[in-house]
Amino acid sequence: MVAVDFSLEGHAKVHVDNEPASFAIARHALKTPPRRPAVINLRLTEQPCNGRITDDQPLLSADRTITRARLAGFQRAFVEAGIDPDEVPMWNIEENTFDVCTPVIEEILDLPDDQRPDLLLCMSDRIALTAVTLAEERGLRIPEDLRLTGFDGIAEGQYRAPRLTTVRQDSTEKGRIAARMILGMEPAESRLMTTELLIGDSCP
Incomplete structure (x- = not known):
């Protein structure tokens, strides 16, 4: 057994460099000082939450979700920029789909x-990408009124306009590495893969 994007005690795991990658993209975004930065997390709360994260909602630990490492990278960049991470509002999304993302992002954009x-x-x-679509429906200009960053580097984000500023990870290679370990084609040892920062139009 090999774990991909999570940790399983006693087994090899394949991860990307989530914390430093998130630090790099947040650091880039914060070069233009925002008035009101915010974070949209993915499956980060212990209890299901599709909306604003409140102080009484505990977050999952880093060994249970890779997104905790991504949040740590964002928060490190906030501290470096002189922003108190506790003052940055956060929302949580339960599933990485348009239908589940939409009500959360509508809540944010309709403030x-x-x-x-x-x-x-x-x-x-x-x-x-959901935020881009909903912002455009509301007449918000990107990046003039709203700057956005993503994470993954999927093709759709690079082919549509505005092109996303994001972190590219090689998800296909993650699967190949895990499969080779399972098949005994290479040692079952934990691997940490590097990522690439892609600067697009959504947050130049």
Whole structure:
């Protein structure tokens, strides 16, 4: 057995460099100081939550979800930029699909102008692309009114306009590595794969 994107005690795992990759993309985004940054997480709360994360909702630990490492990278960049991470609002999304993302992102984008975030750090390209679509429906300009980042580097995010600023990971190779370990074609040893920062139009 080999774990991919999560940890399983006593077994090899295949991960990407989630924390440093998230730090790099957040650091890039924060070079243009935002007025109201926010984070949209993916499956990060212990109890199901499709909406704003409140102080009484505990987060999953890093060994139970890779998105905790992504949040740690974002928060490290906030601290470096002089922003208190505890003051940055966070939302959680339970499933990485348009239908599940939509009500959460609508809640964010429909906030009054003086409360709506002007920078969204999203933990997946699917989340970011949903935000782009819903922002455009509301007449919000990207990146002038709203800057966004994603994570994954899926083709759709690079072929549509505005092109996403994101982190590219090689998901196919992750699967190949895990399969080779299972088949005994290479040692079953934990692997940490590198990623690539892609600067697009959504957060230049």
